[in-house]
Amino acid sequence: MNDDSLPKQLRHPPSGGYARGDETRQRIIDSAIILFGELGFEGASTRAIAKLAGVNTPALQYYFENKEGLYVTCVDFLAQESYDWFAPLLKHIELLKNPDAETCIEMFCQMLETVLERVLNNKAVHQRRLFHVRIKMGQGPERAASLFNEKLLCHIHLAGVTLVSRITGSSLDDEQAQIRVLSLFGLATTFYTVKHPALGSSDGNEFPYDKMSLIKRNVREQCQVLMRSWMV
Numbered sequence: 090m091n092d093d094s095l096p097k098q099l100r101h102p103p104s105g106g107y108a109r110g111d112e113t114r115q116r117i118i119d120s121a122i123i124l125f126g127e128l129g130f131e132g133a134s135t136r137a138i139a140k141l142a143g144v145n146t147p148a149l150q151y152y153f154e155n156k157e158g159l160y161v162t163c164v165d166f167l168a169q170e171s172y173d174w175f176a177p178l179l180k181h182i183e184l185l186k187n188p189d190a191e192t193c194i195e196m197f198c199q200m201l202e203t204v205l206e207r208v209l210n211n212k213a214v215h216q217r218r219l220f221h222v223r224i225k226m227g228q229g230p231e232r233a234a235s236l237f238n239e240k241l242l243c244h245i246h247l248a249g250v251t252l253v254s255r256i257t258g259s260s261l262d263d264e265q266a267q268i269r270v271l272s273l274f275g276l277a278t279t280f281y282t283v284k285h286p287a288l289g290s291s292d293g294n295e296f297p298y299d300k301m302s303l304i305k306r307n308v309r310e311q312c313q314v315l316m317r318s319w320m321v
Contacts, residue, residue, distance in 0.1 A: 113142075113148065113152075114152050116142045116143065116144070117139075117142045117144060117148065117149060117152060117153070117159070118162060118163055118166055119142075120138050120141040120142035121142075121163050122166075122216070123141065123216045123217065124137055124138050124216070125160060125163060125216075125229070126215075126216030126217055126218070126220030126221075127219065129228055129229070130223075130228060130230065133156075135156050138159070157230050160229050160230055160233055161230060161236060163220070164233040164236055165236055165240070167217075167220065167237070168236065168241040169240060171241050172241050172244065174203065174206075175200075175207075175241075175244070175245060178196075178200060178203055178248075179244055179245070182200075182248045182251065188252075188255060190256045190317075193253075193255045193256050193316070194252075194312070194316045194317065196252055197249060197273060197312055197316060198308075198312050198313065200245070200249065200274075201277040201308050201309070202277075202305050202309070204277040204278060205277050205280060205304060208221075208278075208280050208281050209280060209296040209301060218281045219281075221281055222281050225237075246267075246270060247261075249273065250266055250267060253269050253270050253273070253316070253319070254266045256316060256319060256321070257269075257320070269315075269319065272315070273312055273315065276311050276312060277308055
């Protein structure tokens, strides 16, 4: 039997379960995120995930049914975790009434700074950031990418398009506005995967304040230049 073909007879019952089940379940998710990030859906075996989590392989089936179920659960966890991080700013943008151009630019800069804080300052291991990239590239089960888009990306993208369309006088479904939003987010999302001496060690410690400030300042400057050049 293939390492990733877990038996079907075991199911996670609605009540009861392993002792300290919530803690065990979360440990499996955390371990799976690391290995899915490093090796991808196909490369990460259930055996390796179980070993890293300190459980036996049937425990994965007990909680998640199979590897695809575990992958989708990891995606759902990351999407919700990230959405909670962005939610206050997204709500603020949603409630803006006829904002002027400079307000729109400031709000987009804050969105980019939130991305940077999320990927650089949350003690996330490098593999965790790689998992985010794999999801955005559509790797793994199709329903995982759809879930991530539905729960997170579409909300962030809509907020960005709302701000860009406001200063350019375009509609929300304008193709150029959509592309411009992607280019702006690219200023920050490059830090999902980059490893460079200028960023220092990626050992999981809190990101140095001075470097975070420098990166934010540079990203903000680029965002302002681009958005002001699009103003009508």
